[in-house]
Amino acid sequence: MKDRLLPAAIIPAILDLAIRNRLNVETLLHSAEVDPGVLSHSGTFVSVEQQLKLFDAAYQGMNNPAFGLLLGESIQYHSLDLVGQLIATSRNVQEALDELFLFKDLVTPLTSFSLETLGFNAVLVYSVDRVLVKSNWIAHHDVMAASIFSIANAIIPQGLRLTKVRFVHTQPDYVDEYQRIFNTSVEFGCLRNELVFDKRQLSEPLLTSYPEYHSGVRARAKDKLKSIESRETLAAKVAYFISRNLGAAATQLEDVAANFNMTPRTLQRKLKLENTSFVTIRDQCRHQRALRDLSDPGVDMEELAELLGFSDISNFYHAFKRWQGESPGAYRKQALANRGL
Incomplete structure (x- = not known):
């Protein structure tokens, strides 16, 4: 991002x-x-x-x-x-x-x-x-x-x-x-x-x-959004797509590739040319979303695991510990303490 x-x-x-x-x-x-x-x-x-x-x-x-x-x-x-x-x-x-x-x-x-x-x-x-x-x-x-x-x-x-x-x-x-x-x-x-x-x-x-006048400005705003997208790397576009759709739409490899009118193999090949991979980008997006939501006391941890695409909370626990070096519970406790909650 x-x-x-x-x-x-x-x-x-x-x-x-x-x-x-x-x-x-x-x-x-x-x-x-x-x-x-x-x-x-x-x-x-x-x-x-x-x-x-x-x-x-x-x-x-x-x-x-x-x-x-x-x-x-x-x-x-x-x-x-x-x-x-x-x-x-x-x-x-x-x-x-x-x-x-x-x-x-x-x-x-x-x-x-x-x-x-x-x-x-x-x-x-x-x-x-x-x-x-x-x-x-x-x-x-x-x-x-x-x-x-x-x-x-x-x-x-x-x-x-x-x-x-x-x-x-x-x-x-x-x-x-x-x-x-x-x-x-x-x-x-x-x-x-x-x-x-x-x-x-x-x-x-x-x-x-x-x-x-509004309708004309709207058309220009749409063009500017497209202009921004055309200047970005594919990795940045994929990360943005996944971040926006976590929990709202499917974000598997096939779904993301289809959004960019590519086959999964082509998407993976092009990301490799940018020295990254689909799995790496998806993990980064999941990690960022987890850090954000865990600092909100109103977010249920099991619901967060499901939103991020994990089959159960245990898999989320192990993935988060790999990303952050600590458990999601420990991170949440410190994040809430920093906010005075």
Whole structure:
């Protein structure tokens, strides 16, 4: 996944915040191995790893634990290139969220989203890939919540009427910043990251709605997704396919080969040319998903073993110990302790 490419749309927002805090942009770009050309050319791409490095470098340079909230607060829909345009020109809040979920890999491939309706509330749930985001993950939670709220307030007539905001991380020292930005009840140490709001807003028209323009932007967004896929190695494409479909669709060799219009033998041969194998990639995807889900106390271990494609929990146990060097139970205990749960 770290090899996956994405448009460099979010980088100017990071650099703008860095400049306002008197950080040297050249130093930041160099530390993240990002070509300065991303600042002068639209349509450029960076790897997920480069974006993570730049995020971490800016975070360290500012030396402000509220970095994620400040960055998210500064992001507007135009900061997100085509995805931002899709969101802003949607007919209503529901359609805007649908577009975010569908095209989120153009801006935030390490984040997963879902939407639930409970009683009078709509609940936007999101999670950050804890396997790949190894550092400053609280800041990643912060930037996601603050940017969604910031963009929503710019395009919804009366703003997003939040009733509660929940975070999985424990309460940090800068709790006043959360109150300043969200101006509602904020809870920490929860099972999920959630933005809870009045579900009637889902059908609320947007100030910036423009259906005729929207259809054209959507076509361009689809083309950009295809462009990203065409630049990636086959191994990266296979890993992405397996990661997205674990527990949702078949991910055996035959299924993955069919998705790429290849025979299993051809797929294995091409992966060998990239110095990897199907089994290696599938194990990496299973390992990453296991690490992520074991840090969630609401995930049942037997159900996780089944989701990952193991015939029983014993086989999952042995595989995890081979991957991680410790049992899944021991890993979960430490992961939950790190979260204060």
